[in-house]
Amino acid sequence: MFSSYGGLRGSSVMQEIVVISxxxxxxxxxxxxSFASLAKNVVLADCDADASNxxxxxxxxxxxxxxxxxxxxxxxxxxxCLGCGDCVDLCRFDAIRVEAAxxxxxxxxxxxxxxxxxxxxxxxWFCPAEAIDFKPAINGQWFVSSTRYGSMVHAKLxxxxxxxxxxxxxxxxxxxxxxxxxxxxxxxxDGSPGIGCPVIASLTGADLVVIVTEAxxxxxxxxxxxxxxxxxxxxPTLVCINKWDINTELTSLIESxxxxxxxxVVGRVRYDRVVTEAxxxxxxxVDYTSEGCAQDIRQVWASIESQLLQH
Numbered sequence: 001m002f003s004s005y006g007g008l009r010g011s012s013v014m015q016e017i018v019v020i021s022x023x024x025x026x027x028x029x030x031x032x033x034s035f036a037s038l039a040k041n042v043v044l045a046d047c048d049a050d051a052s053n054x055x056x057x058x059x060x061x062x063x064x065x066x067x068x069x070x071x072x073x074x075x076x077x078x079x080x081c082l083g084c085g086d087c088v089d090l091c092r093f094d095a096i097r098v099e100a101a102x103x104x105x106x107x108x109x110x111x112x113x114x115x116x117x118x119x120x121x122x123x124x125w126f127c128p129a130e131a132i133d134f135k136p137a138i139n140g141q142w143f144v145s146s147t148r149y150g151s152m153v154h155a156k157l158x159x160x161x162x163x164x165x166x167x168x169x170x171x172x173x174x175x176x177x178x179x180x181x182x183x184x185x186x187x188x189x190d191g192s193p194g195i196g197c198p199v200i201a202s203l204t205g206a207d208l209v210v211i212v213t214e215a216x217x218x219x220x221x222x223x224x225x226x227x228x229x230x231x232x233x234x235x236p237t238l239v240c241i242n243k244w245d246i247n248t249e250l251t252s253l254i255e256s257x258x259x260x261x262x263x264x265v266v267g268r269v270r271y272d273r274v275v276t277e278a279x280x281x282x283x284x285x286v287d288y289t290s291e292g293c294a295q296d297i298r299q300v301w302a303s304i305e306s307q308l309l310q311h
Contacts, residue, residue, distance in 0.1 A: 014179055016172075017304070018206040020191035020199060020230075021213065022222020024051060027242040028212040030275055031297060032190040033057045033284035036149040038301045043182070044147065045175035045189040046154035047168045047202040049140065054190050055154050057279055060145035068155065070166040071119040073137035076110050080131035083108055087123035087132065096123065115160045137161075142170055144178065151178040168192060168201035195225050203230065208308055209237045210266070213254060215247040220254050227261055237263050238307055240300050244268035264307060267300035269293050 019028045019035075029046075032054060036042050046054035076087070076096075087110065088096045095116035099109050112123075112132075124134035142155040153175040155167050175187050189206070192198035203209060209230045213219040223239065230237040239258045244251040251268065258265050272293035278285045286294045 014176070014185050014187065015207040015308070016176075016187040016189060016205075017208045017210060017308070018047075018189040018191045018203055018235075019210045019212060020202065020226055021193050021211065022195070022226050023218065024048070024193045026193075026212050026214050026219070026222075027269070027275070028193075029054050029190050030057060030279065030285055031210075031212060031240065031242070031269070031300070032188055034286040034294070034297045035301050035304070036147075036188050037284045037286050038298065039186060039188065040149065041184055041186070042150045043175050043179040043184050043187045044149065044152035044154075045171050045187055046152065047171050047198065048190055048192050049142075049155040049157050049167045049171065050164055050192065050198065052154050052156060055143075055145065055152065057282060057284060058147050058149070058152060059282060060147045060152055062143050062145045064144035066142055067138045068140045068142055068167055068170060069136040070139045070161075071137055072121060072134050073114060073117055073119050074112050074121065074124050075114075075133045075135070076112055077131050077133060078109055080129050081110055082129045082131065083110065084128060085110075087127060090122050090126055092122075093118050093120075140167055142167065142174065144174065150184055151175075151182060153178060164192070165197040165201040168198050172202070195229050199226070199229060200233070203233055203235060206235055208304075209235045210304060211237060211239050211263075212242055213239065214243045215241060215245070215251045215254065217250065220250060220257060223254055223257060227258075227263060231261075236307075238266045238304060239263050240266055240269065242269045243271040245270050264303075266303035266307060267296060269296040269300060 019032050021028045046052045095113045097111045121134050124132040139161040140157040145152045153171050155171050191202035213223045255265050270293050274292050278288035
């Protein structure tokens, strides 16, 4: 049972709440930080590794930093290369460049653009001289940090790097390990925005999904899309409407859409300039103030706790 002061009272079952949105910038990270403050004893996971920002609003100290390798990348060894050009013909990503510079007694040299290379390995497999190395690439890093609320696992994908879904999986797995190590029974996850692979990696196996949307046409549209993903994965879902007062008509339409889908709306959060002020100060909203939208967020968290009891 989830207690009002945070943690799971009388139960050893670990649970995970994932907060997602149809796009970035809807306020889910600010809400996750506030939920962490209200829940007190949690493990935080930032799965928005493409643009992670939870660590900007949660004071933290990095205690572990680990390289992430989600694939391989090809590189041509000029000493072994025969200059046959087979790799250029085989590459479907136009990642292999031919340069006219003199290399020993050769008139051309071959290089692989690391940004264009998709890591398929075809060039290395078919190279007649075995001159192409195909080794694990470093695609980013993941971190474990200590915060006032508990451990936080977050990550950073390198520039032009991919395999975000794998990195999200690593972050969630490490968050679970942290929860087990510290005997914490609630994981709060800041999920990836959108409906792509990173979102699916953020949601799979979660106990509860909170969709954060805002009172706009795109918010209404995005709600329908992410709700479909959560439904497909059969995860209990809630909706929170952020900045509900910027367009009350659209807020009503969003609530109607949620009602048609039988998704409970756990609350509205008003537009409030204090959100930006809290971000600048590097604090969660409920830690920064007890008024304005902080009151709304407290009510939303109370509703989430209540709904969690029913699942």
